[in-house]
Amino acid sequence: MPDFWINLKRISKNTPIIGPKYRKFLISPLDWGLGHATRIIPIIHYLQQLECQIWIACSGPTEKVLKESFPDIPFLKLEGYGVKYPYDKRHFGWKILSQFPRIKSAVKAEHLWLAKNQAIYQWDVVISDNRYGLFHHQLESVIITHQVNIKTGMGNWADKIVCWVNRYYIKKFDRCWIPDQRGSINLAGELSHGTIPANAIYIGPLSRFTDSNKSDAGYLLILLSGPEPQRSLLEQIISAQLLGYDGPVKIIRGLPAENAKPENTAAIEWFNHLPATALQGMIEKAALVICRSGYSTVMDLVRVQKKAILIPTPGQAEQEYLAAYLMQQGIYLSVAQSAFDLQNDLEKAAQFSSKIPWLEYDAFKEVVRKFVYGQK
Numbered sequence: 001m002p003d004f005w006i007n008l009k010r011i012s013k014n015t016p017i018i019g020p021k022y023r024k025f026l027i028s029p030l031d032w033g034l035g036h037a038t039r040i041i042p043i044i045h046y047l048q049q050l051e052c053q054i055w056i057a058c059s060g061p062t063e064k065v066l067k068e069s070f071p072d073i074p075f076l077k078l079e080g081y082g083v084k085y086p087y088d089k090r091h092f093g094w095k096i097l098s099q100f101p102r103i104k105s106a107v108k109a110e111h112l113w114l115a116k117n118q119a120i121y122q123w124d125v126v127i128s129d130n131r132y133g134l135f136h137h138q139l140e141s142v143i144i145t146h147q148v149n150i151k152t153g154m155g156n157w158a159d160k161i162v163c164w165v166n167r168y169y170i171k172k173f174d175r176c177w178i179p180d181q182r183g184s185i186n187l188a189g190e191l192s193h194g195t196i197p198a199n200a201i202y203i204g205p206l207s208r209f210t211d212s213n214k215s216d217a218g219y220l221l222i223l224l225s226g227p228e229p230q231r232s233l234l235e236q237i238i239s240a241q242l243l244g245y246d247g248p249v250k251i252i253r254g255l256p257a258e259n260a261k262p263e264n265t266a267a268i269e270w271f272n273h274l275p276a277t278a279l280q281g282m283i284e285k286a287a288l289v290i291c292r293s294g295y296s297t298v299m300d301l302v303r304v305q306k307k308a309i310l311i312p313t314p315g316q317a318e319q320e321y322l323a324a325y326l327m328q329q330g331i332y333l334s335v336a337q338s339a340f341d342l343q344n345d346l347e348k349a350a351q352f353s354s355k356i357p358w359l360e361y362d363a364f365k366e367v368v369r370k371f372v373y374g375q376k
């Protein structure tokens with residue numbers, strides 16, 4: 001046998017196989033809407049491919065959605081922030097600020113929850129999607145957020161104060177993963193670009209959807225989502241205006257925990273919720289989507305290259321900024337909820353030339369793989 005093969009055999013026998021540095025992961029998304037839960041689905045799938053052990057901490061509708069995708073993963077009960085939203089958009093900012101003591105208490109409670117459970121489970125890593133109390137000195141901590149520069153809708157001084165608090169908490173984590181693309185072609189604009197924290201890195205957009213197989217079936221798809229009471233208010237507005245619409249319509253209400261729903265008609269089909277695969281198929285076949293401008297929804301739409309009308313949640317400055325930014329970029333048509341007119345807006349959408357960018361949705365895998373294996 002040649003010396004080369006003898007040496008190679010000796011090296012293979014004596015050299016230890018280098019495996020992952022981190023194996024045990026706790027993952028927990030915020031409960032403000034379902035977007036924080038859905039966008040971490042691809043990360044969890046990839047961690048499973050890397051043979052990592054995973055626990056998920058959440059509750060309520062968030063838990064129901066994630067259990068659909070991961071029925072075999074152990075779930076731990078961790079309550080959300082329980083933030084309440086106003087009917088009137090003019091009171092939105094003050095309503096949120098008035099709940100700041102409760103939010104701060106929730107952040108402290110989840111921090112204590114992590115300390116208690118870390119003593120039991122001995123995780124290596126905690127990955128938090130916008131939950132600011134989930135860091136601990138005994139394990140690596142990662143926070144996922146696209147809002148490193150927060151818009152409050154209450155002026156520059158309010159923005160500066162809230163951004164300072166936001167950065168204060170982000171710095172407590174070892175890493176901050178920004179689910180957006182670096183550079184001028186991006187989806188979150190100033191929310192994710194400009195001055196970013198020293199521990200932050202762009203990981204590319206995230207979506208639970210896979211590569212798209214377009215097949216237009218010609219129906220109008222309405223995706224309702226987000227916090228109450230605005231989710232229900234938009235449902236009422238659209239339902240009333242659909243009385244004068246002739247084409248086929250499918251409505252997904254964004255209520256995974258609900259059983260009761262309106263009765264189907266010859267033209268309108270109602271769903272409370274759909275699993276990711278079925279939802280992607282329905283979006284792909286839609287002629288047009290009408291939905292909120294939540295960031296996770298936007299990332300999903302761009303992944304499947306689908307035209308849409310965005311209706312930001314009234315008073316929610318992040319969604320209002322995103323909708324305006326994406327319209328300015330020529331990506332999506334945006335309409336205020338108070339000005340929504342189904343017939344007119346459908347005509348506008350037909351004239352709007354959506355320039356939906358092609359983005360790299362698997363970029364996060366390289367970041368996650370290097371992290372798991374302790375590589376720089």
